[in-house]
Amino acid sequence: MNCILLPAENFSADAAKIDSLSQVSHVTKVLGAKVGDRLKIGQIGGNLGTAVIESITANSIQLGNVQLNTAPPAKxxxxxxxxxxxxxxxxxxxxxxxxxxxxxxxxxxxxxxxxxxxxxxxxxxxxxxxxxxxxxxxxxxxxxxxxxxxxxxxxxxxxxxxxxxxxxxxxxxxxxxxxxxxxxxxxxxxxxxxxxxxxxxxxxxxxxxxxxxxxxxxxxxxxxxxxxxxxxxxxxxxxx
Amino acid sequence: MNCILLPAENFSADAAKIDSLSQVSHVTKVLGAKVGDRLKIGQIGGNLGTAVIESITANSIQLGNVQLNTAPPAKxxxxxxxxxxxxxxxxxxxxxxxxxxxxxxxxxxxxxxxxxxxxxxxxxxxxxxxxxxxxxxxxxxxxxxxxxxxxxxxxxxxxxxxxxxxxxxxxxxxxxxxxxxxxxxxxxxxxxxxxxxxxxxxxxxxxxxxxxxxxxxxxxxxxxxxxxxxxxxxxxxxxx
Missing domain, CATH: 3.40.1280.10 (SPOUT methyltransferase, trefoil knot domain)
Known part of the structure; x- marks a missing residue:
């Protein structure tokens, strides 16, 4: 995973939630990311950008400061x-x-x-x-x-x-x-x-x-x- | 496997022997070949060609009428x-x-x-x-x-x-x-x-x-x- 893609319903204002176990495991185990780290994310069907990890539990990661400013590459x-x-x-x-x-x-x-x-x-x-x-x-x-x-x-x-x-x-x-x-x-x-x-x-x-x-x-x-x-x-x- | 490759030591005159279990299994199970069938074969480092199945056991296949007339493709x-x-x-x-x-x-x-x-x-x-x-x-x-x-x-x-x-x-x-x-x-x-x-x-x-x-x-x-x-x-x- 070179970015974490989330469905539109996981976003609200400038926050977002990772609730897929494979994504949570990738962020915590493969990337070894911690609270305060910035992640590459994207909205399925929408833009790419970044967000900051606000909290981590076994089943979900809460993100803040979501910025989705980059258009995806052309098909x-x-x-x-x-x-x-x-x-x-x-x-x-x-x-x-x-x-x-x-x-x-x-x-x-x-x-x-x-x-x-x-x-x-x-x-x-x-x-x-x-x-x-x-x-x-x-x-x-x-x-x-x-x-x-x-x-x-x-x-x-x-x-x-x-x-x-x-x-x-x-x-x-x-x-x-x-x-x-x-x-x-x-x-x-x-x-x-x-x-x-x-x-x-x-x-x-x-x-x-x-x-x-x-x-x-x-x-x-x-x-x-x-x-x-x-x-x-x-x-x-x-x-x- | 689109051909069966054998080392030079498995050839003698116009005969050859398949004695690798994975190749034997491929010939009998995947290709479903039987005695009398002609197979695509090649000699490692040598030419490509065909041979006819003369006998099949659980561990080896004896080939006859070996013809190796085709040069391999260029590297x-x-x-x-x-x-x-x-x-x-x-x-x-x-x-x-x-x-x-x-x-x-x-x-x-x-x-x-x-x-x-x-x-x-x-x-x-x-x-x-x-x-x-x-x-x-x-x-x-x-x-x-x-x-x-x-x-x-x-x-x-x-x-x-x-x-x-x-x-x-x-x-x-x-x-x-x-x-x-x-x-x-x-x-x-x-x-x-x-x-x-x-x-x-x-x-x-x-x-x-x-x-x-x-x-x-x-x-x-x-x-x-x-x-x-x-x-x-x-x-x-x-x-x-």
């Missing part, structure tokens, strides 16, 4: 459509995409997504992973996250309307590299929509359907990366 | 100097840097590296994490990995000789972005050496020492990423 103009991954890696993927500043995240079914993944209790915890990502990257704005359990109707009926600029689908077996794709764009302009498969990638039928709706298949070299590594390696382009 | 002309991270994330970092094709990895002490990290049993398991990265990315060539427990002597005496082209050090508080740095290079040529801090990054003194030896501090935006995410986001540039 990326980017929608990521990700094949729902194994529950084990969902936490880090949501954290990382949030931390990178992706504005819209769509978790979609794919041929290689096991049915059981949609029943995972991890899906109930997405808000928690988003909060971790925001606190990591010092941002306050929650990305939109939607679940699409039906691939074909979503791609055929809704995908094209999400593409304002250009769109790509990451596919190790495509002809064109992401670099070649960028060189063909005016001023190397980045796409506003990226589709990324989970382990095993997309099947040919899915690539055909995505292509038909305007997503250009691109590869990032012959090396097969873990989904997390691939997401960060691809989205790293938006940080440059 | 990146890149040295990564990484501040030794928390043991918990070391495995994934070594896997990912290996999978991305980094040729030389140097794990170095830094002000924010806790002393206990150097005593972690995870350091004994680096070869295992390298093998995972190679089997992930379908490569056979082990990167060189060295540990440097003394920051200052290494940076002052050895660093400059490793820089054949240009070098950067990732630092969120630098003036120049990585993108601006690249635009100043002929044909956007990438550096051959990258220094990346672990959680908390480098302290000013370290940045000064690295700069004095030829590493340009660059940032990748204001967002603070997890070490793993930052490594993949930065090294993703080499895949384009």
């Amino acid at each position: 990326l103009d980017l929608t990521v459509i990700l094949a729902l991954p194994r529950p084990k890696v969902l936490r880090r993927l949501i954290m990382d995409m949030t931390a990178l500043g992706v504005r819209d995240i769509i978790l979609i079914n794919s041929y290689r997504t096991q049915k059981s993944y949609w029943q995972s209790p991890m899906l109930e915890r997405i808000d928690e992973f988003v909060l971790e990502g925001l606190q990591q990257s010092i941002d306050t704005i929650v990305p939109s996250i939607t679940l699409q359990k039906r691939f074909k109707p979503f791609v055929e009926d809704s995908l094209a309307s999400l593409i304002s600029n250009r769109a790509i689908v990451a596919h190790p077996y495509s002809q064109q590299s992401f670099s070649e794709f960028l060189q063909l764009q005016p001023s190397r302009e980045l796409p506003n929509l990226v589709c990324i498969g989970a382990e095993g990638g997309w099947i040919d039928y899915e690539i055909e359907l995505l292509s038909a709706q305007g997503c250009t298949p691109v590869h990032i070299g012959s090396r097969i990366l873990r989904t997390e590594a691939a997401v960060n390696a691809i989205l790293g382009q938006w940080l440059l | 990146l002309d890149l040295t990564v100097i990484l501040a030794l991270p928390r043991p918990k994330v070391l495995r994934r970092l070594i896997m990912d840097m290996t999978a991305l094709g980094v040729r030389d990895i140097i794990l170095i002490n830094s002000y924010r590296t806790q002393k206990s990290y150097w005593q972690s049993p995870m350091l004994e398991r680096i070869d295992e994490f390298v093998l995972e990265g190679l089997q992930q990315s379908i490569d056979t060539i082990v990167p060189s990995i060295t540990l440097q427990k003394r920051f200052k002597p290494f940076v002052e005496d050895s660093l400059a000789s490793l820089i054949s082209n240009r070098a950067i050090v990732a630092h969120p508080y630098s003036q120049q972005s990585f993108s601006e740095f690249l635009q100043l290079q002929p044909s956007r040529e990438l550096p051959n050496l990258v220094c990346i801090g672990a959680e908390g990054g480098w302290i000013d003194y370290e940045i000064e020492l690295l700069s004095a030896q030829g590493c340009t501090p660059v940032h990748i935006g204001s967002r603070i990423l997890r070490t793993e995410a930052a490594v993949n986001a930065i090294l993703g540039q080499w895949l384009l």
Whole structure:
């Protein structure tokens, strides 16, 4: 946590209260903060700033002198459509995409997504992973996250309307590299929509359907990366 | 595992033997392979290819018709100097840097590296994490990995000789972005050496020492990423 984010209802006038046990534990144990210390905080959906610790109990920390004067960093103009991954890696993927500043995240079914993944209790915890990502990257704005359990109707009926600029689908077996794709764009302009498969990638039928709706298949070299590594390696382009 | 890598001593004529329990379990349980099936294999330090399963026991798999005709992918002309991270994330970092094709990895002490990290049993398991990265990315060539427990002597005496082209050090508080740095290079040529801090990054003194030896501090935006995410986001540039 590089800042402590609190919901709007925890603020009143220039005071605020930390009442989540993981945040209290982080402040007292990891940061080792004491009464009188100033903390980096933010209001979820609002500004970033600081506050001073007024009192600490086992379950809550009272803050005073709250100053929220800094706007959060801009989001990326980017929608990521990700094949729902194994529950084990969902936490880090949501954290990382949030931390990178992706504005819209769509978790979609794919041929290689096991049915059981949609029943995972991890899906109930997405808000928690988003909060971790925001606190990591010092941002306050929650990305939109939607679940699409039906691939074909979503791609055929809704995908094209999400593409304002250009769109790509990451596919190790495509002809064109992401670099070649960028060189063909005016001023190397980045796409506003990226589709990324989970382990095993997309099947040919899915690539055909995505292509038909305007997503250009691109590869990032012959090396097969873990989904997390691939997401960060691809989205790293938006940080440059 | 996208291929099964075996050491040279497991090969004889056109036969080979899988005797690591994790590989045997992967072949039989994850891949569900049976006698007569063809597997993607490789020889550590050698070529990639295929072989046919001749027999399976609980502890080993005998392979025949071994064909090793494909050269491994090229390594990146890149040295990564990484501040030794928390043991918990070391495995994934070594896997990912290996999978991305980094040729030389140097794990170095830094002000924010806790002393206990150097005593972690995870350091004994680096070869295992390298093998995972190679089997992930379908490569056979082990990167060189060295540990440097003394920051200052290494940076002052050895660093400059490793820089054949240009070098950067990732630092969120630098003036120049990585993108601006690249635009100043002929044909956007990438550096051959990258220094990346672990959680908390480098302290000013370290940045000064690295700069004095030829590493340009660059940032990748204001967002603070997890070490793993930052490594993949930065090294993703080499895949384009």
